[in-house]
Amino acid sequence: MQNQDDNLLKFDIPEIIYGRGSLSKIGQCAARLGGEKVFVVTDSGIINAGWLDKTLEYLKQEGLRYIVYDNVVTNPRDFQAEHGVQLYLKKDCDVIIALGGGSPIDTAKGIAILATNHGSINEYSGCNLVLHPIPPLVCVPTTAGTGADISQFAVFLDIKKKMKMCILSRTIMPDISLIDPELLRSLSPELIAATGMDTLTHAIEAYVSSLSWPMTDPHAIHSIKLVAEHLVNAVKTKDITALEGMSIASLEAGMAFSNAILGAVHALSHPLGGLYDLHHGLVNSVILPAVLGQNLSHAIPKFAHISKALGLKSKGMSIEDAALHTPEKVKELIEALGLPTRLSKMGVDAGDIPIMAEMAKDDICMLTNPCSYSKENIEAMYREVW
C-alpha cells in the first residue's frame, strides 16, 4: 500500500512454525524473543477448551512468568485495547502472546500498539500510522480464517461512530505465528464454516487485488484450492487432515492478503460488523457472491483460475465462460455449508443500506479492489443480498 505510488511491491510475513503439537513450543518462542514475563491475551472460549491451561503449563516449563488478559469479545472495541495496555504496563510484561481467533489477536495487537505508541487506538486507524515498533508478539491462532496472525492489519470497533476501523501498519506484523492444527478441534462446526469462508474471501480478494504479484498469487490460488478440497469435510467431520488443510489455507490466504491487501467484500462487510456486531466471516460469506458478480469483468483470466481452483470442470470452456462460473461455485459451497445467504435474515434493516454504502465507499479495502464503485453500485450490491 505504502509503495503503490512508486510501483514497488512488498512481501512481509512473520516467522511461521507449523505442525500438530506445535503449541508445546510456545514457551521457547516467547523466551527466544527475550520474554521473561508474558502477557497472554485470550478469551473465555479458549479457556473453556483447555488451551489456556496447556499454554500456561508450557510457559512454566520454560521458567516464564505470565499475566492473563481474557476480557476479549467478538469485534473487539476500541476501549478494550486501552484497558488491556494498562494491565500490560502495570505488570511490567515484556512479550505478548495472542491465543485465539481474530478477536484476541486483534486485541493483542491493539495492546501492543499502545504499549509503545501510547494514546488511544482510534488515532492509528489508517495506513502506517503506527510509528514505533511494538513489543515482541507471538500469535497462536485457534481458528482457520482470520489471518490476523500473519497480517499487518488490526480491526477495532469505534464505539462512538459505530464503525469498524482498520489499522494497517508494517510495524504491527507479529514476530512468530505458531500454528497448531490440533487447536481447531475445539471449534463448533458453525465457526469452522464461517471462518473458512473468511479464508476464501481473503484469498479471492488478494488474488484479484491491484497489488497482487507473483509472491502473493501462488498462495492465494493454493488457498482457494485447499478451501474447495477441505472446508465441507472439516465442518462435517472435524477430520484432522481436513483441519490441517484449512489451517494451511488460512495461513496462505493471510500471506496473500497481508501483502496484496483486500477488496470490496471487506469494504462492504466492515459497516455490517460495525452497526450490527455480526460475525465477520459470516458477513463476508453473504456479501461475497454479490461482489464477485460485479468484479468479474475486471479480472477475467484470474476469475477463470479461481473457478477452476474451486473445482469447475472447465474443459472446452472459454476463459470468459470459466470466469463467469465463479459466483455459482461459491454459492454451491455456501449452500453445502448451510450458511445464511441473506442479510434480512441476520437482522439487518434495509433502511441502513445508504449509510452503509457511504461507509463502504470510504473503506481502506476499496482502494485495492480491481475496479471502483459509486455509492449507487454499492447500494445495489447490498440490496442483491438483503
Place this chain on the structure above:
Amino acid sequence: MQNQDDNLLKFDIPEIIYGRGSLSKIGQCAARLGGEKVFVVTDSGIINAGWLDKTLEYLKQEGLRYIVYDNVVTNPRDFQAEHGVQLYLKKDCDVIIALGGGSPIDTAKGIAILATNHGSINEYSGCNLVLHPIPPLVCVPTTAGTGADISQFAVFLDIKKKMKMCILSRTIMPDISLIDPELLRSLSPELIAATGMDTLTHAIEAYVSSLSWPMTDPHAIHSIKLVAEHLVNAVKTKDITALEGMSIASLEAGMAFSNAILGAVHALSHPLGGLYDLHHGLVNSVILPAVLGQNLSHAIPKFAHISKALGLKSKGMSIEDAALHTPEKVKELIEALGLPTRLSKMGVDAGDIPIMAEMAKDDICMLTNPCSYSKENIEAMYREVW
C-alpha cells in the same frame, strides 16, 4: 532442519521489497533498522558497474555515515569474515548492507555472525550454532541466483581443509532483501546463465526435499516455470522483462530452499567449490542432470510436475513417463545456454573423485535429499559427468 525430529515445519523469510528502482530505498531501509553508520560489503565488479556509488548517494541522502568493505572474492574464505569484522567493530558500525552476488552477501553474513558471536567463522559450521542475534542486515542482490539474500545459509571456504562449510542458522536471516531487477543489467551473459542455473537447482532441490511443504512448494514450482520462460532470453538479450522474471525466480527459489533446504546436487557441488574454487552455479549446472537421473524414482509425481514446469508437453503421458523426461529437459536448457557439461573440461582431476565423494556424503545438504546415497553411488554420479 532443527524441527525435523518433532515433525514441525517452518517458514521464515526476510521482509522483501521488490521493483525497478528500489535501490533508491536503501537509505530508508538502513535507517528504519536503526542504522546511523552503515557497513557496506561489496566487491570490485559492483564498484565498476557503478552500483556502489549510487548506493552511497542514497545513504548520504538519508543522513547516514558509512564504511565500505570490498575485500571480497568468489567462494569467500573463512579468514575474510574475521578480517572484515575487525573493521566493522573498530569503526563502530551499526547496520550491515550486503551489495552484490552470493560472495559479498555470504561475507556480510560472516561479518555479522562474528560481530555478535565472536571467535572464528569455522566454529559456526553446521546447524543452528549461531546463538546470538546478528546486527541488522539489508541485502541487495546483484545476481539472480544465489538466494543468499533470502536464506539462513552462509557458505565459506575452510582454507586449511580446502572444504566448503555450510552455516545454517535461523539467526542469520537478513532483515530486508531489497531486490531491484535493474541491477542485473550489468551482469555478463555467462554470469546470468550460471547464476540462473543455480536458481533452477535451488528450486528443484527444494521441491523434492524431504522438508518441502505447502509453504515452499508453490514457490519452488513457480520458480522453475519462470526459469524455463525467461533464462535463455535474459542471457541472450538482457531484456528487462526477462531479468525481472529471473529475479523473481531467484527470490522464490530462495524462499523455498531456505525453508525446505537442499539436496544431493549441492552436496556434490560443495567439494568441487572447495577443491577447485569453481563457480557454484556452473558446478551445480554440470552435476544437476546426474543427480536427477538417480533421484527421479524417489519422487515421481513431483518430477512429473518439474518436467511440465520446464515445458514438457506431457499430454497423454503417464506420470512416470513425464517424470523421466526431467533430465532431458534440463540438458536442453543447459545446451541452449551454452554452458559446460563435463567436469573434465573444468580442470577437475578424476583422481579426486573418491575424496570428493567422501566429503559429499557428509555434506549437510544430503540430509534432505529424497533418498540417501552410498559413497559408491556418489562416485558414479561424479564419473557420469566427469
